[in-house]
Amino acid sequence: MLGGLRQWLAGFLGDSVATFLLGAALIMTFLAFNVLFLVWLERKVAAHIHRRVGPMEAGPHGTLQTVADMLKLLGKQLLVPAAADRVGYLLAPLLVFLPTLCVASLIPLSGVEAFADVPYGLLVIVALSGLTVLAVFMAGWSSNNKYAVLGGMRSVAQVVAYEIPILLSALAVVLLSQTMNLRHIVEAQQHTVWYVLLQPVAAVIYFIGITAETNRAPFDIPEAESELVAGFHTEYSGMRFAMFYFAEYTNMLVLGALGATLFLGGWLGPWLPGPVWLLLKAYAGIFVMMWMRWTFPRLRFDQLMTLAWKLLIPAALVNLAVTALLVHGAG
Amino acid sequence: MGALRLFAQGVWSLVVGLGVTGRHMLRRRVTIFYPHERPDVSRWGGPIELVTFPETGTHDCIACNACVRVCPSECISVEGKRPEGSKKMRATKFILDFSTCSLCGLCVDVCPTDTLRYSTRYDEATYTRDATYNDLLEPFGGS
């Protein structure tokens, strides 16, 4: 069916443009439904941890609650602060979302569909995920708000610091699989075991890294700074604020899917189709992130940075060195 | 070595914490689905009401104004008239301004005929100020 649609579009726009548009539309739709699901899941996980039930009124077991919230946010007044940098202020919610969208298109689904077969996929992904930081800082700076700038700067420092352990643990996987092509990494795991068993330290570091990248508790100082000072998205209201929220959950999914690809064997698994396995593994990681959010208190900002620079990065470097030696020794 | 032990203790404490919340995730809720399910308010002391005595089938307020005088917030107003052929006065108006009542219970204490008591109402929010004036004689035919 999709192939037929693509050919029809290609008649007007040409093959590559048609593929691009169709792919983008599919991914966006999928991500939108995914965010709806994740927000609902978050509220349900929180509720059950708290011995209550969460949303139950809107839709069966509250499944339409997120839709209702989105409709409410759509109805809010969109304000632009008078002295704000208009261009930056309006662009930031869009830009924060764009790199994640690109990364989403690079995660390989299953061997059947020839999709996301990029030779240096991992490198491209790492390069792209650095761009979200720019959007966050743009949001904080253009708001013309002392506290938004502070929140934005903290977020930038946090994301930059935690990107390094993510990269280093991904590099350990690259050493094992001898390729940066994500599709080949998953295929390599088909022949050996899932890399989480061979690289447990790297897997844990990666997991902590993505929790900090997505500003989830216990690393949510830039967001929950509302005790004292509001975060980088203070001056955003209504749908623009929703875009940041959307981007956070999309980021969680994409980084979770990347982790599943690197460590948990991507689309591999019996009975169920490949993409379903990938989703299940990604959601398992996200579920643990949610579980952590509702269990642990927040780390103070300097403790957060100490954890990154003094613990995670040295551990990831040591892990990388040990892996290199072992791989070299194995021949 | 001490640092390593501290580190291991720290990591273990995180795992234990996750265990606590994880166990709670699997247990039943402790909340009720208000307004579909309602709580047990049988012992709640809500806005005052007049007691219906079984012997007479009505209240026994003699409009003595003891409750009016004792109320710290001055939120009760009572008027009475002696009905034909009776030695006792009887209340013809009994208004409680619930917006200033603090549920202290002094009026219940001083009532000489024990005709005042707490009700079990708790859903007393209203849209207008006038609606906060409770007419205690309403179940008995109004003021």
Add this chain to the structure above:
Amino acid sequence: MSTETPTPAAEPLDTYTLNMGPQHPSTHGVLRLVLTLQGERLIRVEPVIGYGHRAHEKMAENRTYAQFLPNTSRQDYLSGMIYNFAWVEAVEKMAGIPVPERALVARVILAEFNRLSSHLLWIGAFLLDIGGWTPALYTWDDREAILFLLESVTGSRLTYCTGRFGGLSRDLDADFPRRASVVLAKLKARWQEYEDLIESNVIFIQRTQGIGIFTQEQCRSFGVTGANLRAAGVPYDVRKVEPYGAYPRFQFDIPTRTESDAFARYWVRVQEMKQSVRIVEQALEQLPDGPVLTEKGLGSKKRLKLPAGTQYYAVESARGAYGILLVSEGATEPWRAKFRTPSYPNLAVLEDVLPGYMMADVVTILGSVDIIIPEIDR
């Protein structure tokens, strides 16, 4: 209550003022903190109070002793029972009103349950300040059991008006000891969980150890009482130092610690909760039979005239030493009622303690001191 602008010579030039306004997402109340910061560090803090002033002390001069009863709970609404009984006991002592044994023991039971519910709420609020949302809901669940129990006895859940001169307005029913034991059992089953989730948690320890240290001299010079003083190493508890009511009959310890940081204050309050459970268990066993009120309507039907004189009566509330200074000129209303509330000096000492800490710790320290603003402003 004016905010002085700092003189330029007094502070370095790169400071800025941050206003933690009267509204902020902590559960402490309407408090304004004018913070002067240099980068991340606090140079000066000026608490501005008075946003919740309701003139309780003035109201006391215009109401009879019984008519003031509803005001008592509203000063510190989390220790409402304790404050209610403090007023009642202060008047009883000054007027020489006898109280039946059952009422004395029942007051201890109710007051200790009140203390438990206050500490449980504080744990939830403190963890919320630090960023853990879940313990707040677990303590709320425990608190619900306590509040439901107290509702069955008094008819109220938060602000109680059950004390009367000469006893209590309602008696404990025959089933009360059983229901109370069920609540206590539920609480005791939770201690291990709180320890696992909070006290042993490495993140919590990192956030609270070494933070917000009071010295004993600071405590003495400001008049800090309550768990803050006990966490600084001074075993001062009004229930032991100036015993009142039926407390001398029960055995309980005063937990103290020497570090005087936020973690120590948390630990002391948790231990106090365990001691409260111990007191309630003993009191339930020793609960005598008999009337719970010597004379119904004393103070309301028959107005009380206290003999002329001055009296200071102190109790241990959940936050520290609460004292009532009653000055009577022989009338049915007090001439002057002055309330010494524990949160007032507990907040004042922060002016000395907070400078030098980083911003993120300000909220932690403020939360660990356990203040209630309405009782500061009265």
